[in-house]
Amino acid sequence: MIAAMDINVQKVSTSKLNTMSLENLPFGKYYTDHMLEADYEDGEWKNIEIKPYQPLLLEPSTAAIHYGQAIFEGIKAYKDPAGNAFIFRPHDNYKRFNLSAERMQMPAVPEDIFMEGMRMLVDIDKNWIPSQEDHSLYIRPFMFSTDPVIGVKPSEKYKFMIILSPTGPYYNKPMRIYVEEKYTRAAPGGIGYAKAAGNYGASMLATTEAKNKGYDQVLWTDAFEHKYVQEIGTMNVFFIIGDKAYTPELTLGTILGGVTRDSSITILREMGFEVIDTERVHIDNLIEAHKAGALFEVFGTGTAATITLIQELRYKDYVMEFDTNKWRIAPELKKRLNDIRYGKTADNHGWMYKI
Numbered sequence: 001m002i003a004a005m006d007i008n009v010q011k012v013s014t015s016k017l018n019t020m021s022l023e024n025l026p027f028g029k030y031y032t033d034h035m036l037e038a039d040y041e042d043g044e045w046k047n048i049e050i051k052p053y054q055p056l057l058l059e060p061s062t063a064a065i066h067y068g069q070a071i072f073e074g075i076k077a078y079k080d081p082a083g084n085a086f087i088f089r090p091h092d093n094y095k096r097f098n099l100s101a102e103r104m105q106m107p108a109v110p111e112d113i114f115m116e117g118m119r120m121l122v123d124i125d126k127n128w129i130p131s132q133e134d135h136s137l138y139i140r141p142f143m144f145s146t147d148p149v150i151g152v153k154p155s156e157k158y159k160f161m162i163i164l165s166p167t168g169p170y171y172n173k174p175m176r177i178y179v180e181e182k183y184t185r186a187a188p189g190g191i192g193y194a195k196a197a198g199n200y201g202a203s204m205l206a207t208t209e210a211k212n213k214g215y216d217q218v219l220w221t222d223a224f225e226h227k228y229v230q231e232i233g234t235m236n237v238f239f240i241i242g243d244k245a246y247t248p249e250l251t252l253g254t255i256l257g258g259v260t261r262d263s264s265i266t267i268l269r270e271m272g273f274e275v276i277d278t279e280r281v282h283i284d285n286l287i288e289a290h291k292a293g294a295l296f297e298v299f300g301t302g303t304a305a306t307i308t309l310i311q312e313l314r315y316k317d318y319v320m321e322f323d324t325n326k327w328r329i330a331p332e333l334k335k336r337l338n339d340i341r342y343g344k345t346a347d348n349h350g351w352m353y354k355i
């Protein structure tokens with residue numbers, strides 16, 4: 001067991017916070033005063049420290065740079081109106097982190113290093129949690145292989161780190177989405193369900209081509225037929241059709257199982273929707289529903305992006321356009337989720353982890 005005292009803490013002498021404002025922040029550009037760093041060597045975790053945020057010195061042969069044993073998480077901390085700091089569902093991210101680690105043949109990070117390390121780090125930098133609407137402290141735990149060996153095999157050494165970024169909204173306006181049919185994000189047996197670095201590098205060409213056509217992101221489809229929709233960028237996707245909500249199922253391992261997806265399913269059920277989350281979603285069904293006037297809302301869910309409205313979905317030459325100003329469901333979901341996160345309403349699900 002790691003007790004707080006086993007984490008060596010070295011604090012900055014002056015906070016950078018004095019030189020900057022936490023208003024109107026971009027996403028993921030500024031970092032707090034401290035970071036957590038731990039090393040895996042000889043089969044155990046050691047050198048667990050919280051220290052001033054600083055560059056790393058790495059060998060050019062560092063394995064992760066060459067073969068991509070690298071995974072991460074995205075979590076957010078919020079302040080309630082009384083100024084108490086909370087982290088949203090960190091245990092769920094902890095579980096997913098080690099699922100990603102297993103898939104990438106990396107060691108599990110023990111719960112006490114991940115959770116107690118995160119709790120202490122956020123506590124030390126809690127003055128960096130913004131209080132402005134749609135702002136939060138983004139927590140980025142990550143791990144990568146560090147063997148200085150150019151050989152394709154699981155590394156013997158790893159680094160686990162956590163950095164913190166005070167941050168504003170990821171996307172702040174409704175998005176235009178291109179349904180991708182040429183490139184594939186994930187196939188059964190692959191790494192789609194893992195938050196592994198390579199998934200994002202591999203997605204960028206499709207996103208660039210979609211941007212060149214005037215779209216913000218792609219909606220990925222299955223690898224075989226390009227007919228069953230998967231997810232968007234770093235968001236899971238929901239469709240309101242008639243009086244039901246649909247989100248693609250996870251058992252094929254081709255979709256990242258979002259914590260926000262899970263929270264949204266719970267809240268939508270509380271709002272009275274039947275949520276279908278155990279079936280695939282075929283593009284033809286979406287088009288049929290749209291033609292029948294029954295596809296009411298389309299939105300993405302994710303920690304970084306929260307709930308993002310989709311104003312246009314394009315499949316081949318068929319364009320589905322929406323007047324998001326008239327929507328009631330996604331905005332209500334977003335409000336309920338934010339009220340829990342910002343401590344404005346009771347947390348009946350045990351989602352908020354107090355610092």
Ligand SMILES: *Cc1c(COP(=O)(O)O)cnc(C)c1O
Pocket residue numbers: 074195231232233234235236256257258259260261301302303304
């Ligand atoms: C992180 C991520 C999501 C959203 O997961 P959350 O836990 O809700 O933040 C969805 N899709 C992909 C590909 C992701 O990387």
